[in-house]
Amino acid sequence: MIVVLLSVFLLAADQYSDKLKPVRNLLSVLVYPIQYVVDFPSYFMNNLLGSVDSYDALLRENKALKQQQLINDSRLLKFAALEKENIRLRSLLDSSFKLGEQVLIAEMLAVNLAPYEHVVVVNKGNRFGVHVGQPVLDAKGVVGQVTKALPLTAEVILITDPNHAIPVQVNRNGLHTIAIGSGQLNKLSLPFLPNNADIKPGDLLITSGLGGVFPQGYPVATVESFVEQPDKPFAVIQAKPAAALNTNGELLIVWSNSQVIPLSKTLAEQNNAQD
Amino acid sequence: MPKISLSILLSYWLTIFVAMSLNILPLEGAWLIAMPDWVLVALIYWALAEPESASVGKAWLVGLLVDALTGQLLGQYALAYSVSIFLCIKQHKRIRQFPIIQQSLFVCLILFGAQFLIYWIESFSHQDMPVSFWLPVLTGGLAWPVVSFILRKVRHL
Numbered sequence: 001m002i003v004v005l006l007s008v009f010l011l012a013a014d015q016y017s018d019k020l021k022p023v024r025n026l027l028s029v030l031v032y033p034i035q036y037v038v039d040f041p042s043y044f045m046n047n048l049l050g051s052v053d054s055y056d057a058l059l060r061e062n063k064a065l066k067q068q069q070l071i072n073d074s075r076l077l078k079f080a081a082l083e084k085e086n087i088r089l090r091s092l093l094d095s096s097f098k099l100g101e102q103v104l105i106a107e108m109l110a111v112n113l114a115p116y117e118h119v120v121v122v123n124k125g126n127r128f129g130v131h132v133g134q135p136v137l138d139a140k141g142v143v144g145q146v147t148k149a150l151p152l153t154a155e156v157i158l159i160t161d162p163n164h165a166i167p168v169q170v171n172r173n174g175l176h177t178i179a180i181g182s183g184q185l186n187k188l189s190l191p192f193l194p195n196n197a198d199i200k201p202g203d204l205l206i207t208s209g210l211g212g213v214f215p216q217g218y219p220v221a222t223v224e225s226f227v228e229q230p231d232k233p234f235a236v237i238q239a240k241p242a243a244a245l246n247t248n249g250e251l252l253i254v255w256s257n258s259q260v261i262p263l264s265k266t267l268a269e270q271n272n273a274q275d
Numbered sequence: 276m277p278k279i280s281l282s283i284l285l286s287y288w289l290t291i292f293v294a295m296s297l298n299i300l301p302l303e304g305a306w307l308i309a310m311p312d313w314v315l316v317a318l319i320y321w322a323l324a325e326p327e328s329a330s331v332g333k334a335w336l337v338g339l340l341v342d343a344l345t346g347q348l349l350g351q352y353a354l355a356y357s358v359s360i361f362l363c364i365k366q367h368k369r370i371r372q373f374p375i376i377q378q379s380l381f382v383c384l385i386l387f388g389a390q391f392l393i394y395w396i397e398s399f400s401h402q403d404m405p406v407s408f409w410l411p412v413l414t415g416g417l418a419w420p421v422v423s424f425i426l427r428k429v430r431h432l
Contacts, residue, residue, distance in 0.1 A: 003331055003332065003335040003353070003354075003357040004354060004358065006335070006350075006353075007338075007350040007353045007354035007357065008354065009350075009352075010349045010350030010353065011348050011349070011351060011354070011396060012341075012350075014348045014349040014350060015348060015399070020349055023347060024343055024350065027339060027340060027342070027343030027344050027349075030340060030343070031295070031340050031343050031344040034292065034296050034299070034344060034410055035293045035299065035344070036297050037296050038296050038301070042301070073364045090381060111299040111300075111301055112299055112300060112301045112302060112307065114345050114346070114347065116405070116408065118405060125424070147346075148346055150308070153304065155346045198324040
C-alpha cells in the first residue's frame with residue numbers, strides 16, 4: 001500500500017515538475033554499470049576489429065582521409081570567405097547573423113531502452129556540460145535532441161520517434177513545414193502540406209531554425225514520396241532522414257551560440273558606449 | 276524476522292543485474308518486440324522461492340532502477356513491479372504446488388497485470404500502443420520454465 005502511494009506520488013512529481021532530478025541522477029549513476037556491461041561486447045568487437053586491420057589497409061585509409069581532408073580544407077576556405085561576405089551583406093541589410101556552433105563528440109552506447117521509443121544513450125552527460133534541449137547531429141545530418149542529461153550519460157530522442165517533430169524547410173524554395181517521426185528509422189512524415197505544395201521527391205529538407213532548438217541550415221532528410229490525396233486537405237509526404245540513424249557511431253552534441261554578431265561597427269560602438 | 280542468508284541476497288541482486296542487462300540488449304525487429312520483461316520474471320521467481328528475502332520493498336527499488344535505466348517516468352515500473360510481487364508473495368504457497376504449466380499461466384497473468392499498469396501509465400503521455408505491445412506477456416510465460424530452472428540452479432549453488 002505504502003509503495004503504491006509512493007509510486008503514484010513519484011509518477012505525478014516526475015510528470016509535472018523537475019524536482020526529482022537529483023533522484024534520477026543518483027539512480028542513473030547506479031544503473032550506468034549495466035549499460036556499460038551491455039555496451040561492452042560491441043565496443044570490444046570494434047576495438048578488436050580495429051586492432052587487427054592490416055598495415056596496408058590502414059595506409060590506404062590514411063591516404064584516402066588525407067585527400068578528403070584536403071578537399072574539405074579547400075571547401076572550408078571558400079566557405080570562410082562566403083561567411084564573411086554573408087555577414088557583411090547582412091550588416092548592410094541590417095539583419096543579424098548567428099555565430100558558429102560549438103560541438104562535443106559523443107559516442108552512442110549499444111543499448112536499447114524501450115521498444116516503442118527511438119531514444120538512444122550517449123556516453124557524455126552533465127559532467128561535460130550537456131543539457132536538455134541540445135540538438136544532436138552526425139556527419140550527414142540532424143539526429144535528434146537531448147531529452148535527459150544525466151551525470152554520466154545523456155538520452156537523445158531521434159527525429160524518427162513518433163513523439164518528435166522538427167521544423168524544416170525545403171532547401172530549393174524555402175517552403176516551411178514540420179517533419180514528424182514515423183516510428184521507423186528510415187522514415188519521416190510531413191503531414192501538414194497541402195496537395196498543391198511545391199515539393200517533390202528528391203528535395204532536400206533542412207532545419208528552418210524556427211522553434212529555437214535546432215540551428216538553421218542543417219540537412220534533415222530528402223523527400224522520398226509525394227502522394228496527392230484529392231479527397232483530403234493534406235498530401236501524404238514521406239522523407240528519408242539524412243543522418244545514419246541505424247548505425248551507432250559518433251554523434252555531435254551542439255552548443256548553438258545564441259548571441260548574435262553585432263551588425264555593424266557603429267552598433268557595436270553604441271553598445272560599448274552604453275556599457 | 277527471519278534471518279536472510281547472504282548468499283541468497285547476493286544471488287538475488289546478481290540475477291536482477293543480469294535480467295536488467297538482458298532488458299536493454301540492442302536487438303532488432305521481432306526479437307526486440309517479443310522480448311519478455313526479464314526483470315519481472317526474475318522478481319517473480321524470487322518472490323515465489325524466497326518470499327522472506329524478496330520483499331515488496333526490494334521489488335519497488337528494482338522497479339525504480341529500471342525506470343532510471345529505461346528513461347521512463349520515475350515510478351512506472353516501480354508501481355507495476357511492487358503490485359505484481361505483492362500478489363506473488365500473497366499466493367506463493369499455492370503457486371509452488373502447481374505443475375510447471377500452471378505456473379506459466381500464473382506468470383502470464385501477473386505479467387499481464389504489470390503490462391496493463393504500464394499501458395495505463397503510458398497512455399497519459401504517449402499515443403496508442405500497437406497490439407504487439409502485449410506480446411512480451413506471452414513470451415514471458417513461455418520463458419518461465421527455463422528461467423525458473425536456471426534460477427533454481429543459481430539459488431542452490
